[in-house]
Amino acid sequence: MEKKLKDLREEYLKIPIPKELNDVVQAALNEKPRKKPRVGRNILVSAAAALLIVTASVNISPAAAKAMSDIPIVEKVIKVITFVEWKEEANNSSAVIKTPAISGLENKQLEDSLNDKYLSESKQLYKEFTDSMSKLKEGEKGNISVESGYVILTDNETILSVQRFTDTISASSSTESQFDTVDKKNEVLLTLNSLFKDDRYLQVISENIKEQMKRQMAEDPEKIYWVEDDDLTAFKGIDENQSFYINEDGKLVIAFNSYEAAPGYMGAVEFIIPTQVLSDLLVGDQYIH
Structure with missing residues (x-):
């Protein structure tokens, strides 16, 4: 899993960074996943500055190790962690995109397929946001807020249910979610x-x-x-x-x-x-x- 996360992180960071960004900071993420998504949140944005923060919280610092130690564990030590995070603010618009990663499954095919899917979803969302910003005319404001993250809905001896959500606020607001429910004992993805x-x-x-x-x-x-x-x-x-x-x-x-x-x-x-x-x-x- 550690090698897989390292490979995914390297792939993740290959996405071109906009020229106006002048600072890339990698740090451990100490924030725990939120309990429940909220639509219509107030997000502070800056029209004059752009900032991209990439945070990989897997074995990169003592703080990351501390964060990992705070994650509740179960018998098989199956965990959901924040693998990487993007934050960007520009043209009166903002994006916050958190990508989860599941670790500890013995079924590595399932673990890798889920993590690849989560990574692909986040990369696509970030690309859509930056593409929309690049299409703005000079001086034009985007007035868009995008927040994507995840919620651990259920984590017991039998079930792990994870929600990935995207809240988008522009002229109107919308919430889109995807869900995965894993049988932790048999290590299979449950379908309806x-x-x-x-x-x-x-x-x-x-x-x-x-x-x-x-x-x-x-x-x-x-x-x-x-x-x-x-x-x-x-x-x-x-x-x-x-x-x-x-x-x-x-x-x-x-x-x-x-x-x-x-x-x-x-x-x-x-x-x-x-x-x-x-x-x-x-x-x-x-x-x-």
Whole structure:
């Protein structure tokens, strides 16, 4: 894992640095992952300065070693760490991009594939941000804020669920997330299909979500979901690729990005599916109970 992270870090740093940047600092990251992403945060930006900080928190300083020692460990010592971070401010715009890395899996193929994916996502996001800045005319302000990071949603003896999120604020705001749930004992990546005996779960979960949407709207007039039959964008149901994770209580959570199931002001929305609704469909109770 150490060699892999070193190779990835070297690859990561090959991205061309804008000419106006005059300082690159590598330091240990002492900040722990945030508990929950928030949309609409205030971000201080500078129109006159650009700053790029690359932080690799793997075996590069005593401070990094201290940070590693503070990370909670489990039986197999499977960890999620901040591998590298980009920060940039320019033209009244800002980007903060944190890349996670998973270490400690004996299944190195799974570990490497996840870390490669996380790195690729971050590099693409950074490229999109710098490309948008380069297209601005002289004196024009971008007025864009991008924050990307990760949240450890579940970390127990059985399950590791990690969310990667990107909050974008410009003329409007949006949140996009991806989720990975790993069986730590068997070291396999769980899919929605793998949790159920057959595809009947698709309709059962979809109907439960519709019921929750309607109930929430009846209880709170401020909430709106696209669930009415006469709505052209109405939520029809989930498919096997639907975003999900398993929470600390062993419950299945179905997640939607901004604008997928509700107007933008609702942000990203989630629905906890009652286990009793799923009990006859599950392959077992080792994950969901």
